[in-house]
Amino acid sequence: MSEDTLHLALDGYEGPLDLLLELARAQKVDLAHISILQVVEQYLALVDKARAEARAFRLELAADWLVMAAWLAWLKSRLLLPAEQNDPEAEEAAGLLQGRLVELEIMRKAALWLAGQPRLGTTVFRRGAGEDHTEIDRSGLRVDLPSLITAYVSARRRTFKKRVYTPKVRRYWSVQDALQRLRALLSDGHGREWCALTVIVPELFAEEETAIGRHAALAGSLVAGLEMAKTGLVQLRQDEAFSEIQFRSAAV
Numbered sequence: 001m002s003e004d005t006l007h008l009a010l011d012g013y014e015g016p017l018d019l020l021l022e023l024a025r026a027q028k029v030d031l032a033h034i035s036i037l038q039v040v041e042q043y044l045a046l047v048d049k050a051r052a053e054a055r056a057f058r059l060e061l062a063a064d065w066l067v068m069a070a071w072l073a074w075l076k077s078r079l080l081l082p083a084e085q086n087d088p089e090a091e092e093a094a095g096l097l098q099g100r101l102v103e104l105e106i107m108r109k110a111a112l113w114l115a116g117q118p119r120l121g122t123t124v125f126r127r128g129a130g131e132d133h134t135e136i137d138r139s140g141l142r143v144d145l146p147s148l149i150t151a152y153v154s155a156r157r158r159t160f161k162k163r164v165y166t167p168k169v170r171r172y173w174s175v176q177d178a179l180q181r182l183r184a185l186l187s188d189g190h191g192r193e194w195c196a197l198t199v200i201v202p203e204l205f206a207e208e209e210t211a212i213g214r215h216a217a218l219a220g221s222l223v224a225g226l227e228m229a230k231t232g233l234v235q236l237r238q239d240e241a242f243s244e245i246q247f248r249s250a251a252v
Contacts, residue, residue, distance in 0.1 A: 010034060010035060010038050010039070034076065036069070036073045039069050039072060040069060043066070064104055067100045067104065068104070170213065172212075172213060172216040172220075173201055173217035173221075174220055175224050175227070177201075177220065178200055178217075178220040178221045178224030179227065179228070181221075181224075182221075182224050182225065182228060182234070183228075185199070186234070186249050191234065191247070191249030191251075192249060194237065194247070194248050195246060195248065196244050196245070196246055197222065197225050197236075197245045197246065197247055198218065198221065198244070200221045200224070201218075201220075222245065225245065225247050232250055233249070233250055234248065234250055235250050
């Protein structure tokens with residue numbers, strides 16, 4: 001029997017005190033057949049035995065057992081005594097007992113968790129002799145900090161000299177390109193029907209990677225259409241605001 005457990009031998013129960021309390025709270029044991037007097041007598045007998053043998057007795061453990069016994073007595077009193085009006089003092093005492101019991105349950109779970117953790121010297125062990133991490137320089141080089149800085153600067157200069165920056169030149173669709181494209185379309189007979197002005201540069205939408213290039217192509221096409229409409233070569237129309245601009249040959 002563990003010294004941390006109060007083992008009871010009663011008429012209707014035999015086992016640890018904490019288990020009896022847990023069963024009583026869950027209504028899995030009939031408290032009417034449990035003698036609280038026997039619980040108190042066995043508790044006092046254990047305390048007297050420890051004092052007689054001059055053994056070190058843990059007062060906090062005895063206090064926990066006393067709280068458990070008091071809780072059992074309170075539960076049994078609820079069964080024996082008739083139901084009366086709510087007594088504030090009784091409710092306060094019951095609340096204190098319940099809070100103490102909750103603390104005991106938390107401590108017991110923490111103890112079980114700690115017992116399951118690895119223990120130094122039992123499940124885990126310290127390493128033996130430590131490794132020698134002394135670094136030995138076998139390069140044969142003898143340099144100081146100024147020499148290292150000078151060598152680093154020289155290496156960086158050589159690296160920068162090899163780099164030649166060549167900016168990427170982008171060629172945007174100009175107004176002249178759009179005029180040539182529009183004249184070619186008109187000469188091929190595409191201007192007999194109304195056509196969208198964007199057909200002037202259809203291939204550029206797949207080639208241009210940025211929105212700037214696409215916008216430049218559209219702007220150049222619009223300016224080219226306006227120039228040719230100004231000279232009377234094409235007609236332009238737009239059905240409504242922000243709709244697509246269309247063109248056709250003025251000779252139609």
